[in-house]
Amino acid sequence: MAKDLFTVHLQPIGRRIQIRKDQTILDAAQLAGVEINSVCGGVGICESCRIRLSKGTLSELTLDEENSFSEDEIRQGYRLACQAYPLSDVIIDIPPESLSTPQRLQLESQQKAEEIDPIVKRYFIEIYPPSIEDLRSDLSRIRGALTPSVGSFEVDYSVLQKLPWHVRSCNWHVQPIFHQSKLIQLLPATPHSRILGLAVDIGTTKVAAYLVDLESGDTIAQAGSMNPQIAFGEDVISRISYLINHPEQRKEPAKNLLHQRIIEGLNKLIDKMLSDINDPTISYENIVDAVIVGNTAMHHLFAGIPVEQLGISPYVPAVSEPLYIPAKELGLSIAPSALIYLPPNIAGYVGADHVAMLLPTIYPYYSDSSKRQSNVMAIDIGTNTEISLLHHQKITSCSCASGPAFEGAHIQFGMRAAPGAIEKVQITSEKKVLYKTIADQDPVGISGSGILDAIAEMYFADLIDSKGMFLNNHPNMSIQGRNTEFILVPAEKSGHPQEIVLTRRDVNEIQLAKGAIRAGINILLSEAGLKPEDLEAFIIAGAFGTYIDVRSAMKIGMFPFIPLEKCHQVGNAAGAGARQMLLSKRYRQVASELAEQVNYIELSNHPKFPDEFSKSLFFPAKELAN
Amino acid sequence: MSQEIFAKLTNSLVDGDPDATFEATKEALAAGIEPMVIIKEGLIPGMNIVGEKFSSGEYFLPDLIIAADGMQKAMTLLEPELLKRQQAIESAGTVLLGTxxxxxxxxxxxxxxxxLTANGFKVHDLGVDVPTETFVTKVQEMKPDILGLSALLTTTMVMQREVIKALTEAGIRDKVKVIVGGAPVTRSWAEEIGADGYAEDAMGAVQLARQLVGK
Known part of the structure; x- marks a missing residue:
């Protein structure tokens, strides 16, 4: 007998829902409270509900769809959500442009840089036009005007390509821009003109970009998006598998689809930021420097370097030293000869983003002689969680496979931090369940921070025991073997016609994820001979880390109990570090120094890992919370 | 007296308290109970209860991992004693295992x-990152009933196919049953690469192994 109900996984939101075979994928998204664009109302003509089939089988292409997509797109699995019915359980990727409400992206940490000494410098010069008495070339004139301040210098070929036009169009008032001793750009010397730098944090899931004024240090625009590579897999390993399984994509690493998508995605963010600035004197030609950080796989994919070796133990990067790549080589829409700086990587799973994150978190302790003996831990929680410990002026780092549960994956009603996600949960002493959603919309699912809260609150309200078993002492509790669940929101109050529940299986997923993180923390501490109370500061970075209730994380044992005044939630520290490197060349040296001296511990085959992991799976004794 | 210790052993596994399992094992040895008896009367009943609770959906993976941790801690005390007595654990079959x-x-x-050990199989664990040739030579050497191949990454599961190919090339494919597992591995993958069996979890692996050795 054919199945009548199919499960539709909606990625990257991480929601899943069951629908009948006569319901479309658009129906599924609407039932699940995921807002896909649908301008024409689902009749297949507006092409705004584009989705991509990632796994499973859908009904045959309709004529409308054949007209909507190129052959290439059809091969990649593109469909219209309103035209496609499931023929099996399916996994559907929703491209960012098809989502009508943006997911909340993390763009905070706008604090002004304290140190401004960028690697890029500009000069204002006025040169004499040529005459019959002075037949020197255009470039010789520029050299002549710059000799007193710069001395001899190299000229990038692309500057020469437009040199005569530039000097004449601005009436011989020019501002030459140098990257160290190389002339990389020539702009007209208009008053108040600005030179900008681009800082980007390429996360596996999200991308955050900033435009920074290289002289004032101000962040004048910022933009975020989902990482467009998500269409090729949620995590790093599945994207690497995609390339391994598509040899045609491997012929030229600098041209593979994942590389192209991230460059296109960044160019869109640059366009958006420039149009937000809305200043006719500022164009992409004014963006004369860039710092890009990401984990090692994101770094390699961005730079067009093969990544297959990162998917197989011992996970070795192709390159770990810092790189400078001319923007024109990568097709990034900034000044073509700007040199994009990629900070060093530490190891296969600890990349330049972690190095960037160390700058605003660990480095202030590392460099301050009065804090020399500090013990400081910094943690960046994500699909891979990186942790660094400063002790005796040495930094030890590790990476834990915490998985995508905190992003909402593998959690029945889990979702990313988007409007309608439950982000806070409280259970009162009368055992009443209270919650708050993002943007105060009707609840449609639970975000990672909401899940942590819910589990901590259920544990302390005696609704689950220390092993994660559900206890039958609440009217919302239903205990039926594998289908054991607790109702957080009854159907009549939710944003879709279903109740929102937390299942025993969800709790199990979080136990595994938090167990991996805690095992990493414990191993770093014990290798240094430290106890949690020896830490002077516990710094929590990253999107998820910004929104969680740290106490909930401690109550379920993800973090050890540490006095709250020692815990600092700092937002996107990797992005902040990237901006520091943009504004100060000294920070680039610091990044190299830190990356060089970090001692990396591989956890997956660490002798203590199995024991620490199994010890960290259950919830800690409640008395510890006092 | 020994009944009490057996109950302690069993309960410590079911309650997920590996340190208690370790202590109870020490106590049992000190009381002069034979290691083989400790395993049969104390540990195996405990692991079986954990396995049943896992299969019924009462227990989840963390419970299984912690019980196995307790069992392994106990075995670090018992294995040297078994060796001293030159006793082999009675075997339902031999399994060669590796990532x-x-x-x-x-x-x-x-x-x-x-x-598998708790259910009477004799298990040789080759560890992780095991080269394909090692699987082949160990199968030739040890002649196990079953070879279990684990892969946890979509990038490495292809090696399961390589091992099966290498066994065929060495002419010993029909001498051993090959079972595959790991997070990204599916039944259809197992069929595609010509494995003899697939199980979704550790309890499934025990059932599968029993079927394959016909016990």
Whole structure:
């Protein structure tokens, strides 16, 4: 007998829902409270509900769809959500442009840089036009005007390509821009003109970009998006598998689809930021420097370097030293000869983003002689969680496979931090369940921070025991073997016609994820001979880390109990570090120094890992919370 | 007296308290109970209860991992004693186990090993990142009933196919039953690469192994 109900996984939101075979994928998204664009109302003509089939089988292409997509797109699995019915359980990727409400992206940490000494410098010069008495070339004139301040210098070929036009169009008032001793750009010397730098944090899931004024240090625009590579897999390993399984994509690493998508995605963010600035004197030609950080796989994919070796133990990067790549080589829409700086990587799973994150978190302790003996831990929680410990002026780092549960994956009603996600949960002493959603919309699912809260609150309200078993002492509790669940929101109050529940299986997923993180923390501490109370500061970075209730994380044992005044939630520290490197060349040296001296511990085959992991799976004794 | 210790052993596994299992094992040895008896009367009943609760959906993976941890801790005390007495653990069959080349994930594979041990199989664990040739030579050398191949990454599961190919090329494919597992591995993948069996979890692996050795 054919199945009548199919499960539709909606990625990257991480929601899943069951629908009948006569319901479309658009129906599924609407039932699940995921807002896909649908301008024409689902009749297949507006092409705004584009989705991509990632796994499973859908009904045959309709004529409308054949007209909507190129052959290439059809091969990649593109469909219209309103035209496609499931023929099996399916996994559907929703491209960012098809989502009508943006997911909340993390763009905070706008604090002004304290140190401004960028690697890029500009000069204002006025040169004499040529005459019959002075037949020197255009470039010789520029050299002549710059000799007193710069001395001899190299000229990038692309500057020469437009040199005569530039000097004449601005009436011989020019501002030459140098990257160290190389002339990389020539702009007209208009008053108040600005030179900008681009800082980007390429996360596996999200991308955050900033435009920074290289002289004032101000962040004048910022933009975020989902990482467009998500269409090729949620995590790093599945994207690497995609390339391994598509040899045609491997012929030229600098041209593979994942590389192209991230460059296109960044160019869109640059366009958006420039149009937000809305200043006719500022164009992409004014963006004369860039710092890009990401984990090692994101770094390699961005730079067009093969990544297959990162998917197989011992996970070795192709390159770990810092790189400078001319923007024109990568097709990034900034000044073509700007040199994009990629900070060093530490190891296969600890990349330049972690190095960037160390700058605003660990480095202030590392460099301050009065804090020399500090013990400081910094943690960046994500699909891979990186942790660094400063002790005796040495930094030890590790990476834990915490998985995508905190992003909402593998959690029945889990979702990313988007409007309608439950982000806070409280259970009162009368055992009443209270919650708050993002943007105060009707609840449609639970975000990672909401899940942590819910589990901590259920544990302390005696609704689950220390092993994660559900206890039958609440009217919302239903205990039926594998289908054991607790109702957080009854159907009549939710944003879709279903109740929102937390299942025993969800709790199990979080136990595994938090167990991996805690095992990493414990191993770093014990290798240094430290106890949690020896830490002077516990710094929590990253999107998820910004929104969680740290106490909930401690109550379920993800973090050890540490006095709250020692815990600092700092937002996107990797992005902040990237901006520091943009504004100060000294920070680039610091990044190299830190990356060089970090001692990396591989956890997956660490002798203590199995024991620490199994010890960290259950919830800690409640008395510890006092 | 010994009944009390057996109950302690069993309960410590069911309650997920590996340190208590370790202590109870020490106590049992000090009381002069034979290691083989400790395993049969104390540990195996405990692991079986955990396995049943897992299968019924009452227990989840963390419970299984912690029970296996307790079992492994107990075995570190019992194995030297068994060796001293030159006793082999009675065997339902022999299983050679390892994580494929390029993959260093330990826990899932060890869990399968412990559950098989607790159910009377003799398990040789080759560890992680095991080269394909090692699987082949060890199969030739040890002549196990079953070879279990673990892979936890989509990038490394292809090595399961390589091992099966290498066994065929060495002319010993029909001498051993090959079972595959790991997070990304599916039944259809197992069929595609010509494995003899697939199980979703450690308890499934025990049932599968029993079927394959016909017990």
């Amino acid at each position: 494929v080349k390029g993959d260093i994930h330990e826990i899932g594979k060890s869990l399968v090993g412990t559950m």
